[in-house]
Amino acid sequence: MTTYESALEYSQAGLRVVPCKPQSKEPLINDWPKRATTSPSQLRDWFEGHPERNIGLLTGGGVFAVDVDEEQGVKSLNGFVRGRSWPHTAMAETGNDGFHFLFRTNVQVPTQTGFRPGLDLRGESAKIVVAPSVHPDTGTVYRWISHPLDGIAIAPRWLQSWIVSESTATSNTPASGGSPLVLNHSGDVEALAADVIERFPVAQKGTRNAIMVKVLCSLLGRGQEAEVAAEVAIRWWQHFYDRGTIGTTPKEAARTIEKSIKSIIKSGSLQRAVSRDHSAKVAEQSLSPQQSAALGLSDQEANTHSLHTGLTTSLRSDLDRWFAEALLLHSQYEISKEPTREAIPFTSNQLRDLVETRHGRKLKDPEIERLKVKFVSRPDKPANRYELAEQTYTGSSYLRKPSELRLTGLQGLLPP
Structure with a gap:
């Protein structure tokens, strides 16, 4: 997708776009808070034929961003939220191990830098840089985890109340510096x-x-x-x-x-809605006879020439074999969507639901954790029986970011 096409998508989400200099957060135009626009013709002038330019989005007037800066920001966010609601919303990786969360509101949000260590609010007359822009310091491309066209959630009530209490503003209407934002996406x-x-x-x-x-x-x-x-x-x-x-x-x-x-x-069924949709798609796949044999899921003798020694004998129970099958099917599915992928995103619920979909056995939380301990290594703790995969990243529920793994003991079973 070109920079111009990306800018058009933001305009379709009702977000006002600001052109920025290449690999920079600096606006390309003067008076950008007033000149930010959703006009397709203006966006064409700014971006068509200029793929090197970065894209900014104006905040304020009905939308604001929580800017989470690196590991310190993640820790501060966890402490700030403290178990309160944090709805799924537009969320981006910022190119320096940080995150942006976009929220809608009808209160005036002032821009606050460092309201917690590593946390900023981007409100009235501020901006954020967004995909497919390049971060000025790291050279890494910004990317959406959940795009604004998929919906920008209304900020939770506790967060809006906190903003009001922290702000000197008394009006519950957007600031007058620009027209109020009208969002025409699925969050409305x-x-x-x-x-x-x-x-x-x-x-x-x-x-x-x-x-x-x-x-x-x-x-x-x-x-x-x-x-x-x-x-x-x-x-x-x-x-x-x-x-x-x-x-x-x-x-x-x-x-x-x-x-x-x-x-x-x-x-508690909501936590599994996305996972169940995933497992239904993955369950449409089938293992090859060689894969089934290697996992002990068929009577055929396994050809272990290309496999790590001990795989078949390490899977000693039906639960062991079903867990390995779920890992393999899930990984195949993710790789089929993105063949160059190295780290495979996963959640325990995805693996649990795959087992239930294929075998009718609903794993309890302690069971899925015991299986992970036996077969999935972590940086500080190797698998205690046989390493099927290595967990390379531990996800965050607040960031709506899944864990990631890399197949090791199952790698030889993946199709070429």
């Missing part, structure tokens, strides 16, 4: 409502509850806060009530939806 309530109405239609009476649960799981699983999910679900309910396929009046909707949301969150 209207867009979310249109999305679930299209994806989860109620064709006949009597099916409302089952479909409503799917609506709520879809919204909550995308990181929307409970209040947003409830508002969207009420609009979904009203739509199909007006069409006669939901018989209960919308007056009853709020109470029913609230109870359903509490039940879904309490069940």
Whole structure:
């Protein structure tokens, strides 16, 4: 994707773009807070034929960024959040081991540098540099983990309250320096409502509850806060009530939806929504006869010529073999998406759900951890039976970043 095409995507997300000098955070234009734009023609003038230019996004007027700087910033973020809600939202790696999180708000957000060690707020009349820009110090390309077109979440209430308490501003409206930001992406309530109405239609009476649960799981699983999910679900309910396929009046909707949301969150199923979608795709794959034999999943004698000695005999139980199978299938799937990938992202839930999908056995947390101890080495702790893989990075729930691994004992089983 060209720099110009990337700039157009930001404009489609309602984000105002600022051209920056090559491999620099310095704006290319004067008076950039006022001249930042979503205009396709202006973006063409700035970026078409100039792939070397960096891209900046103006913050303020309805959107702000939390800038996490390197390891110190990650530690500060963990302490700042302290177990409170941190919804899934647009998130980027910044090119120097840092991160940007974008949030929507209706309060004025002042720019604050170092409000915690390694943490900055980018608010009114500030900017952030974004993909595919090149970091000025490291030469590393910025990249999105979750793109703004996939949604910018409303900032959690506790964070907005903290911003208000820290700020001298008394207005709950965006600052006057530029037009308010109108975001036309999936994070908007209207867009979310249109999305679930299209994806989860109620064709006949009597099916409302089952479909409503799917609506709520879809919204909550995308990181929307409970209040947003409830508002969207009420609009979904009203739509199909007006069409006669939901018989209960919308007056009853709020109470029913609230109870359903509490039940879904309490069940813990949301944490596995993305993982289950992943396992369904991975489970469509199949192992070759040679792979199955090497893992002890078939009666065929394994040809271990290219394998590490002891692999087959180290997998002593069905759980051992199923865990190894899940690791191999997951890795094959990730590599098929990005053949040059060296580090393979993974979560325990992905491996757990693959085992359940293929064999109907739901692993408990202690079981999956024991399997990892037996077969996955970590920098400070080798696998205690046989190393199938090496964990090279430990993920962070706050950063929505999975762990990463590198196949070792299973490497010889990967297709050429």
